[in-house]
Amino acid sequence: MPTIPIDTSPAWEIDVWARNVLDATDFVAIATDAAGVIRWCGGALRRHLGYHADELIGRAFVHLSEPGELERRAESLSSELGRRVEVGWEAMSVRAQDGQPEEFDWIIRSRGGKPFAALLTVTAVREDDELTGFTVVARDPKGLLQVEQALQESEERFRGAFEHSPVGMALVSPDGRWLQTNPALCRMLGYTEAELRRRTFSDISHPDDVGVSVTRVCELLSGARSEYQLRKRYLHKNRRVVWSDLNVSLVRGRDGRPLHIVAQILDVTAQHRAEEALRESEERFRDLFENASDMIQCADASGHLLYVNRAWCDKLGYGERDVQSLAQDRIIHPDDIERCRGLFNRLMNGEPCGTVEARFVTRDGRVIVVEGNVSCCMRDGKPALTRGIFRDVTERRGTERLLDDYRRNLEDANRRLAAANARLEELATTDALTGLKNRMVLQQQLDEEHRRTLRYDDPLSLVLLDVDHFKSFNDTFGHPAGDEVLKQLARLLRETARTTDIVARFGGEEFAILLPRTDYDGAFQLAERFRLAIASSSWERRPVTASFGVATCLPEMTDPSALVSAADTAMYRAKQLGRNRVEGPHGKELSLAAM
Numbered sequence: 001m002p003t004i005p006i007d008t009s010p011a012w013e014i015d016v017w018a019r020n021v022l023d024a025t026d027f028v029a030i031a032t033d034a035a036g037v038i039r040w041c042g043g044a045l046r047r048h049l050g051y052h053a054d055e056l057i058g059r060a061f062v063h064l065s066e067p068g069e070l071e072r073r074a075e076s077l078s079s080e081l082g083r084r085v086e087v088g089w090e091a092m093s094v095r096a097q098d099g100q101p102e103e104f105d106w107i108i109r110s111r112g113g114k115p116f117a118a119l120l121t122v123t124a125v126r127e128d129d130e131l132t133g134f135t136v137v138a139r140d141p142k143g144l145l146q147v148e149q150a151l152q153e154s155e156e157r158f159r160g161a162f163e164h165s166p167v168g169m170a171l172v173s174p175d176g177r178w179l180q181t182n183p184a185l186c187r188m189l190g191y192t193e194a195e196l197r198r199r200t201f202s203d204i205s206h207p208d209d210v211g212v213s214v215t216r217v218c219e220l221l222s223g224a225r226s227e228y229q230l231r232k233r234y235l236h237k238n239r240r241v242v243w244s245d246l247n248v249s250l251v252r253g254r255d256g257r258p259l260h261i262v263a264q265i266l267d268v269t270a271q272h273r274a275e276e277a278l279r280e281s282e283e284r285f286r287d288l289f290e291n292a293s294d295m296i297q298c299a300d301a302s303g304h305l306l307y308v309n310r311a312w313c314d315k316l317g318y319g320e321r322d323v324q325s326l327a328q329d330r331i332i333h334p335d336d337i338e339r340c341r342g343l344f345n346r347l348m349n350g351e352p353c354g355t356v357e358a359r360f361v362t363r364d365g366r367v368i369v370v371e372g373n374v375s376c377c378m379r380d381g382k383p384a385l386t387r388g389i390f391r392d393v394t395e396r397r398g399t400e401r402l403l404d405d406y407r408r409n410l411e412d413a414n415r416r417l418a419a420a421n422a423r424l425e426e427l428a429t430t431d432a433l434t435g436l437k438n439r440m441v442l443q444q445q446l447d448e449e450h451r452r453t454l455r456y457d458d459p460l461s462l463v464l465l466d467v468d469h470f471k472s473f474n475d476t477f478g479h480p481a482g483d484e485v486l487k488q489l490a491r492l493l494r495e496t497a498r499t500t501d502i503v504a505r506f507g508g509e510e511f512a513i514l515l516p517r518t519d520y521d522g523a524f525q526l527a528e529r530f531r532l533a534i535a536s537s538s539w540e541r542r543p544v545t546a547s548f549g550v551a552t553c554l555p556e557m558t559d560p561s562a563l564v565s566a567a568d569t570a571m572y573r574a575k576q577l578g579r580n581r582v583e584g585p586h587g588k589e590l591s592l593a594a595m
């Protein structure tokens with residue numbers, strides 16, 4: 001028979017047989033008063049906890065607890081019940097007081113100081129509706145002990161992992177308070193663990209992310225989801241934004257009540273910034289690509305389109321989807337395919353880029369003219385794809401053609417105008433009957449040569465000639481025959497003159513020959529030559545002769561008309577002296593001297 005400790009209080013007496021039965025069981029049985037002071041204990045007490053019953057009687061049960069256990073339980077019950085639960089016997093018995101047996105995991109400190117895990121069942125004892133005490137049954141301590149050891153080791157391992165994890169980790173109460181946080185999280189957020197304990201997750205979340213965080217937690221607590229992932233912002237103690245990837249799950253007790261929230265928080269600020277920068281740059285390029293007014297296309301190495309931009313679709317009338325794996329030949333005008341394939345093959349053979357002008361055919365069969373630039377993109381040393389940027393130049397080509405036509409017409413018109421002008425000038429300067437220069441031209445040339453003579457002191461001479469007895473010729477043979485004489489005479493003068501001499505019809509049957517750089521002697525000899533040419537020419541009706549007057553410009557002749565007058569005077573002298581002769585203003589002497 002085991003030793004039976006007898007409580008002196010009659011209320012705590014127990015039947016010997018009952019005690020024996022209890023001692024044979026594998027659980028520890030304890031009875032306390034209403035304040036949790038142990039009044040009786042038995043069962044597997046000694047075997048599993050090492051105590052004698054009388055060592056425990058009179059001690060508060062809570063003194064058998066591991067440090068921290070009571071605080072944790074009081075805290076969790078406080079948040080669960082929404083009122084403050086004292087760190088003491090109340091934390092162990094509050095539910096039992098409500099009339100239901102309370103079952104929970106607990107760690108009891110054994111006699112040797114070793115912790116033992118037990119499943120405690122606390123039941124209130126009432127007499128006449130008055131609470132007189134509690135029974136506490138610590139079950140299955142042996143099995144639990146092994147589990148406890150394993151748990152302890154595992155907890156140590158877990159704690160090590162928790163403490164040294166580079167990822168922020170935390171236990172959060174269902175109402176959002178940080179219960180336990182690891183150093184990585186403290187570093188990430190700039191708070192000490194104690195500072196975090198005084199805050200909720202909402203306190204340090206970015207205001208814009210509080211709403212979604214709270215919603216997710218509510219979903220967890222309501223059972224709508226068992227975990228969630230979220231990218232959210234926290235505010236570091238120094239107010240800077242910390243981007244994090246949050247992984248959250250809920251731990252529930254045996255009875256399904258939410259115990260605490262486990263959160264893993266990875267600082268992704270740098271990654272987030274990089275992603276943002278990438279997204280922005282991608283957006284910029286996409287904007288450029290999509291909104292470019294040029295047509296942009298990308299094709300694979302077999303010439304099938306991979307993607308095109310909006311301008312491409314708009315110009316050619318295709319939808320973005322129709323284009324996928326469309327052969328690019330399909331949009332090229334049949335007559336231009338050969339040339340375009342040539343460029344494509346050159347690109348495939350290593351030419352980095354090339355320009356092309358070609359006709360594209362729209363989906364509804366219209367033809368547009370494009371010019372563009374195609375380049376090749378290499379991957380692993382092999383041509384992987386081609387990119388082309390094309391501009392619709394249909395209108396420009398049309399305008400260019402119009403401009404070309406216009407330019408050609410203009411050139412034509414200019415040519416015709418120049419010809420007409422030349423003709424007009426000829427008409428204005430040429431004598432219609434003889435084809436010689438007219439008197440106006442003679443006058444201009446005379447003015448010009450006269451100026452030159454005065455300036456350079458070059459000699460200048462003028463010969464005037466008048467057909468002899470021409471009136472009687474006309475009278476005898478008719479005017480048309482007279483015209484023929486004038487034409488033949490003009491031809492003779494032209495043939496006899498030097499290239500520098502200017503032969504003109506002076507009026508009626510009078511002609512003039514202006515002789516630049518020719519002195520009086522030279523002029524006289526030339527006049528003789530003209531005279532002989534006329535007199536010796538064969539004439540159809542009767543011999544024709546003319547009388548010549550020669551004059552050379554003298555320094556006192558400041559006006560060109562003086563030269564004309566001198567020649568005219570000389571010509572009259574020739575008439576008076578018998579015609580068919582050459583005369584100077586003062587007779588023939590000079591010429592004779594020269595002959």
Ligand code: GH3
Pocket residue numbers: 466467468469470471472474478479480481482483486507508509575579
């Ligand atoms: P002279 O020897 O004194 O010069 O006598 P002339 O008859 O030649 O002189 P006159 O001045 O009396 O007559 C000139 C004639 O020249 C008169 C005119 O009919 C003729 N004549 C002038 N121009 C033309 C012309 O273009 N064609 C023809 N057929 N005759 C012309």
Ligand code: MG
Pocket residue numbers: 466467508509510
């Ligand atoms: Mg005359």
Ligand code: MG
Pocket residue numbers: 466467468469470471509
């Ligand atoms: Mg005459």
